[in-house]
Amino acid sequence: MRKDSVKSSQELKLKGIPISPGILIAPVRVIRKEKIKIKEKILKSEREIEEEIQKFHTGVEELKRILLDLKKETQEENLKVLLDIQITILSDEEMQRDIITFIRNKRKNVESAIQYVLNSRKEALLKQGSSYFAERAGELERLASDLISVINKSYTIADFNFDGIIVIESLSIDEALRIIRSNVKGVITEKGGRTEHSAIVLRNFKIPAVFGIEKITKLLEDDDIVILDGGKGVVIINPMESTLKRYQLIKIDYEKYESELVSERELPPITTDGKVIGLFANIDVPEEVEELLKTGKYGIGLFRTEMIFKEYGDNEEAQYKIYLEIARKVYPNSVTIRAFDIGGDKLYTDYQEDNPFLGLRGIRVLLDEPTLFEKQIRAVIRANELSNVRFMLPMVATVEEVVEAKKIFIQAKKVLEREYMKVNQPRFGIMVEIPSAVLLLEHIAEIIDFISIGTNDLTQYTLAVDRKNQRVSKIFDHLNPAVLKLIKIATDVCREKNILVASCGEITSDPYGVVALVGLGVDELSCPPSRIPEVKSLIRRINLQEAENIASNVVKLQNSKEVKKVIKEYIKKIMPELLEFYD
Template sequence: MQVFNGKGVFGGVAIGKISLYRRKQNQIKRNRIEDIPAELKRFKEAKVTAIEQLKELYNRALAEVGEANAAIFEVHQMMLEDVDYLDSIINIIKTQSVNAEYAVGTTGDNFAKIFSSMEDAYMKERAADIKDISERILTVLSGGSQQVINTTEPVIILADDLAPSETVQLDKDKVLAFVTQLGSTNSHTAILARTMNIPALISVNMELNEEYDGVFAIVDGFTGTVYVDPDEETLAKMKKKQAEDLEKKALLLQLKGKENVTLDGKKIKIYANIGNANDVANVLKNDAGGIGLFRSEFLYLEKNDYPTEEEQFIVYKTVAENMAGKKVIIRTLDIGADKQVDYFNMEHEENPAMGYRAIRICLDRKEIFKTQLRALYRASAYGKISIMFPMIISVSEVLEIKEIVEEVKEELKEQGIPFSDVELGIMIETPAAVMISDLLAKEVDFFSIGTNDLTQYTLAIDRQNPKLDKIYDSHHRGVLRMIKMVADNAHANGIWMGICGELASDLSLTETFLSMGIDELSVSPSLILGLRKKVRETNVDEVKNSILEKI
């Protein structure tokens, strides 16, 4: 048995034979051309044909993986119209009197090297896109057709890399998994693989040797491991893991695509809480309606210095694209209290949970805040982003936030940077916010209750003090009454209201929240299907009066 390691971009266990995929390389020869106008015409006709092919791929991807993920093929069309790219090809043909194949190949290599040398990870990925569009034109020029992976039985595809166009043309019924030597978790191929639910590994330390073709193997997408010619013990262990995974997915198959609607017709949105962009795979796998809480502070906690606007933009953009038009609610920086970041150089506090944290830092250090807001608004052009602000205690804070938001929007307009309309909401985490929620509702588009902090502040109990666990009661009537008050004030002022704290996943309270008229519950991705099941088994009309009487 041989064991190889890489990075898993989509979980799952695949067991079957390896099929080695070697991309057919276009042979490029440098030929002298006498009729330059004819050669230019030949190139331009090939470009038009390539664009038509990409339009067909876009339509196919649109049906299979959604608008945001299909957008890569629109990007490729635009790249084929890029003035610098076209000018380079045309210039080489004219000045060197050479064939179009040579000009396209040379330009593709040159541009790919430029992108590969960039420090920005997102821009590095564009090198693969340049190669992809150049190969497409070369194939058209040579009179060939784009290579498609064909196989008569389900197999594990082993390749050096897979272009987005190759991935979207995979016959999913014939592909158990794919394993590539190259690629990254942010590549379009990885995104498409996650969306198409194909177990996939990238950056695998495995040579493309003919000896692996047809060999029995196991791919563990959870650990990023490939077992070639596995022994009996490993095979038995992985078959068990596969069976357990399939059993979990059986619930997904039963509930996926079904509405979050009660027996008496009440509907509720069920969203997911995530901590970073890598969690999106689980969000999609568990069929969440959107992201109800993206904790953006992980970008700050994982770095040794302030993340730049571009770094943040790339992460937010990636999440928005992957969610394919579903709502993504991103909470602005929420550090302080138990989440300390050294490079912020904050002074020691005796009571940090009630100190310098969250929106208080942002409104004090406005440049940090504006950097994040710029990144968020830029990313809004690529999906349905909403922004919410944590630890609000006053209307004046909200008004100040809105002023800063307007400044950011004006700056982006002046610079010609596109952005979309963005819902603005606030976290309700303090008793003060609860008591003036009728006033706050007039200034924002939605509320989201953070039940962890709200319970802590309402009961005056440090939720991290183990000595107080016995009296820490998240079901306290005071807390539940506050949640209902917020819901009533939200609806009276025409805005929606959700819960993104731990109580949202407490199935013993689901009937209570439905009875209150809560619009949205946001939980960990793995808990979405269990919550959907509970909602679909509930009859609100039957339990509403008795539940509300007890609050």
């Protein structure tokens, strides 16, 4: 046994992040990557400096070649685009210039330069205060590690030729692509989150996965038998005979359950008493649209454009083409494009904040940088050729922010009308993520067409809790009555003003949250594409009147535990099989 192993013979149940649903009982292969140890070297001559710069250029080209070879082997166009993103980062002129400048000015070796420059970029992403950007930071860290390995000629391709579960510290996009072409049945990692590109690939190809289980590579050895429950984010080590038998039955039930979901593919998301609930998908990158369309004919309720900003923030034409292509693909359904939700550090050199959660972010940044904002607005308006595009503002806190943004929006439309004669104005809305936006909604409602309740941030700001902080993350719960009360206030105002209410965030794929949102009067739910079939199946079993009665009761309760207990009894009555597979 390895020195650092903490293996035990007792059954151990571990909870991680549910990435891709499915139940496996299988042996594992543990892949342990050697930690890269960077030895700083001071360059004494100009010749040494030039040699290090050449090593950098050679390493970049070699890693690009590896990724291009993988791209040639990849059949799916949407997955090729994911590799293109990695190649684009390696080809980024600013990044290359910063590394070369560091080598010249600091007179240090290429490995130190890569580590410093890419680590600085990683830290900037982490300061955004968003799990989405934290996951992008993790991807950047892995790319830096691969580049250094290539330069040091220590880059190896992990062997995924295994008929079982891969256990690994973290999973890169190229590793995920190799896994889907192998016999691998499932994946467990120590790091990572739901919006990582590798997670998207595993979900799209229905490979059960759980991310974020600390020290899992130390707890397991090759060929250990584990139970992986991707829906609940559970991994069971050393399962007892009784546990194995129980999960073998659950696995059979789950496979039957999945086939029943497929049989409902063409059915509408409508309650038993005739209320149609709009069902949409959240996407982070354009390539997810193709996989969404395989699920059925759905629109997009939240298109996060931060990756677009990274590549094309200053390029109206490129943005226009991307938005237009997506709008055409989902037509006649709609796509809701969220304006860039970025922090000040993405725009201003050496910009730092003590608390990015409460600083220059979202609409505040966009109003500070009207040229950047106008380019995105123009691209969105131009892309509305089929009148199925919506546009919404992130992180709204005041009425004044919406008024100012709406002025820029209307002015951009007028300018475009002069340029193109006729354009279709997209519906204009806001993300409701801050309690003040809820409390001011009766005024904001006068100048918008819809709202989308972003429950992740609304929960975070209502409960004053950072969900990534492990010491307090257990307080984060979108079923807290305080959060549900704010949602009720928002839906009541919108009903009075005849404004559509959508919701996105983790609550929309939580069965308990779905029942609550339907009962609270939310018109549309937007969730990850992989969860749409299940959410639709649940909606089709909900009675609106019963859900409204439940919602009116749970907002009066003291805590989320009580809320969950009430809703659990209802789910047990209308869809008991669901409780077998999800907490």
